Amino acid sequence: MANGLERESGSTIFSEEELREVSGVKxxxxxxxxxxxxxxxxxxxxxxxxxxxxxxxxxxxxECTPGxxxxxxxxxxxxxxxxxxxxxxxKNNVWVIVNGEKVPLCKTVLLKYYNQVSKxxxxxxxSQNGRACHRDEFVxxxxxxxxxxxxxxxxxxxxxxxxxxxxxNWKCSDLxxxxxxxxxxxxxxxxRVYRGCTRSPTCKGCTSCVCFGCDICRxxxxxxxxxxxxxxxxKA
Numbered sequence: 084m085a086n087g088l089e090r091e092s093g094s095t096i097f098s099e100e101e102l103r104e105v106s107g108v109k110x111x112x113x114x115x116x117x118x119x120x121x122x123x124x125x126x127x128x129x130x131x132x133x134x135x136x137x138x139x140x141x142x143x144x145x146e147c148t149p150g151x152x153x154x155x156x157x158x159x160x161x162x163x164x165x166x167x168x169x170x171x172x173x174k175n176n177v178w179v180i181v182n183g184e185k186v187p188l189c190k191t192v193l194l195k196y197y198n199q200v201s202k203x204x205x206x207x208x209x210s211q212n213g214r215a216c217h218r219d220e221f222v223x224x225x226x227x228x229x230x231x232x233x234x235x236x237x238x239x240x241x242x243x244x245x246x247x248x249x250x251x252n253w254k255c256s257d258l259x260x261x262x263x264x265x266x267x268x269x270x271x272x273x274x275r276v277y278r279g280c281t282r283s284p285t286c287k288g289c290t291s292c293v294c295f296g297c298d299i300c301r302x303x304x305x306x307x308x309x310x311x312x313x314x315x316x317x318k319a
Contacts, residue, residue, distance in 0.1 A: 097192065105191070117133050119131050119133035119143060119178065120165075121162050121176050122185070123165050129147040129165035130145075130147060131144055131145045135196065135197070136304070139199060140197075140304060141157065142155050142157070145164060147164075147165065157239060160243070161177060162176050173239075175187045219232050220233050220244055221233065221275070224254050225252050225254055226255070230275070238300075243260075279292065280292035
C-alpha cells in the first residue's frame with residue numbers, strides 16, 4: 084500500500100512518512116511490525132518485534148535469544164522479561180530504532196492509536212466522579228495458593244489480569260509490575276476488602292465498580308467466552 088496500512092474505516096493507520104525513519108518496518112494484514120527492544124543494565128538489550136494493530140493493541144514477540152519462546156507479550160510483560168530494573172514504565176523503557184537511535188515508545192508515533200483507544204475507553208466507562216469503573220481483582224497462585232491483587236485502572240492492567248485469569252499455571256512471579264514471590268505473605272483479609280470502589284471503600288460489588296464489558300477490559304484478539312460475548316454484542 085503506497086499510502087500506508089489501511090484501517091477498517093478506510094483511512095490509514097500510519098503513513099509512509101510517519102514510519103520513514105523507523106527500523107524494521109513490516110506491514111502485515113491488520114498490523115504494522117517494527118523492531119523494538121528493552122535495555123537492562125545487568126543483562127543488556129533484549130530485542131523483539133513489536134506489532135501495532137489497527138485497534139491500538141500492542142503485542143511483542145521476544146527475540147532476546149535464538150531459542151526464546153516468549154511471544155504475544157504485552158509491552159509490560161516484555162519489559163519484565165528483559166530484566167529491566169525499573170519496571171512499570173514500559174512506554175519509556177521499551178524502545179524502537181529511529182534514525183539509528185533508540186527512542187522510547189512514548190516519543191514515537193507508534194502509540195498514537197493505543198492512546199486514542201485508551202482515552203476513548205476511559206471516557207466511555209467512568210463512575211460519577213470520573214474514575215474508571217473497575218475494582219481490584221485477585222488471582223490465586225497455582226504454586227503457593229495465595230491470592231494476589233491486580234489493579235484494573237488501565238487497558239494494560241486489565242490485559243495483564245485477563246491473561247493471568249486464563250492461565251491455569253499462573254504463579255506469583257508472573258506479575259509484571261510487582262516483585263512478588265511465593266515466599267511473600269498473602270495480603271491480609273482485612274486489607275483485601277478494600278478494592279477501589281468509588282462509591283464505598285469496602286463495597287462487595289456494585290454497578291459503580293463491577294464492569295460487564297467495555298473497551299478497556301475486553302479484547303477483540305481473544306477467543307475466551309467473555310471477550311467473544313462482548314464482541315458479538317458490540318457488533319449487534
